[in-house]
Amino acid sequence: MTTITLPKTTEYRWDRRDPRAVRHACRAGDYTGYTAGLAPGHVQANLCMLPKDWAEDFLLFCQRNPAPCPLIARSDPGDPRLPTLAADLDIRTDVPRYHVFRDGAFVEEVTDITDHWRDDLVVFALGCSFSFEEALVDAGLPLRFLERGSVAGVYVTNIDTRPAGRFHGKLAVTMRPFKPADAIRAIQVTSRFPNVHGAPVHIGDPAAIGVDLAVRYRGVGDGTVEPGELPLFWACGLTPQLAVANAKPPFCITHAPSSMLVTDLRNASLAVL
Structure with a gap:
């Protein structure tokens, strides 16, 4: 199995506590590292983007496996926004690094998926530890x-x-x-x-x-x-990345390990009293 070296950024030219600033730093290409510790108090999300004709199977997989796949948001096909997670969010640019899969195999790591975006893609955002x-x-x-x-x-x-x-x-x-x-x-x-x-x-x-x-x-x-x-x-x-490898959809995009989507949701909103 290929080992991927994950870059770490130690100097910040933007407010690391602000989720919007984190997303904009990713959008500008100024941050490509881990998101652990950024925007404290805010929910971060795992991602899986699949063609529409694979989306219902994946939704059912999440429903049957809520511990590893706790679904917190789902987009309409072709819509790069997730307004319940942040008003200004663009899923194509606002994550530090993405992994691209073809026929279930990892083929590429990128920092922007604008050129990979398709009108039939459905975005699934899943809760993160x-x-x-x-x-x-x-x-x-x-x-x-x-x-x-x-x-x-x-x-x-x-x-x-x-x-x-x-x-x-x-x-x-x-x-x-x-x-x-x-x-x-x-x-x-x-x-x-x-x-x-x-x-x-x-x-x-x-x-x-x-x-x-x-x-x-x-x-x-x-x-x-x-x-x-x-x-x-x-x-x-x-x-989900393991399930994607087995299902072999023709195309899929996920977050890179430990480089999450930083949202405006508060962690406290997900706690059960």
């Missing part, structure tokens, strides 16, 4: 990878998703390590966010779900677990 990470930090739970400028390690499990039409595949997960007492609190905190993956799907032995911590999906993230820590695994919004 960056929202609950903010809640974890607010609860005083440490996330070392953020301090290192990285993201949670991403893995492919041996757990099957529920198939829908042409879409099927294994569950992708993200891993965050905690000491046992903190792990209990992390479960409590994230269970309040079902629209951004919710509680962990697995705790403890990675091999029990077919995971080797040294083998990350496309080399993404930090897989370090210190002595005395438990690895916790959450469903991941990269799961």
Whole structure:
């Protein structure tokens, strides 16, 4: 599997706290890195864009697999806007990096999809774990990878998703390590966010779900677990990319790993009391 090096930006010429400023920086080509930590308090979204005649199958896949595919918005065919997420949003330019797939195979990483845009494309925006990470930090739970400028390690499990039409595949997960007492609190905190993956799907032995911590999906993230820590695994919004690889639609565009769409929605709006 190809490992993609994800660029990181450490200097900002714009307000990194403002979701609109983040999107405009992406639009101008001034930012192409991770979005973790940007626009704190605001929802970030995973993306999958498919031709209209594949959209209903994918919608059913999301409905049958809400943990990895929590749908928060869907566009009309050919419309690059998602007004429920931001008034000025243009999906063709406002994400740091995109992945282009043809016949289910990854073929290209780009920072602008204007030339790839088609009138039959339907955009699906899915909740992202960056929202609950903010809640974890607010609860005083440490996330070392953020301090290192990285993201949670991403893995492919041996757990099957529920198939829908042409879409099927294994569950992708993200891993965050905690000491046992903190792990209990992390479960409590994230269970309040079902629209951004919710509680962990697995705790403890990675091999029990077919995971080797040294083998990350496309080399993404930090897989370090210190002595005395438990690895916790959450469903991941990269799961649709595995389903796309199996379904082999003629054309598909997604976000690049950990480079999300930053929206104007507040994380608090997705929490369940």
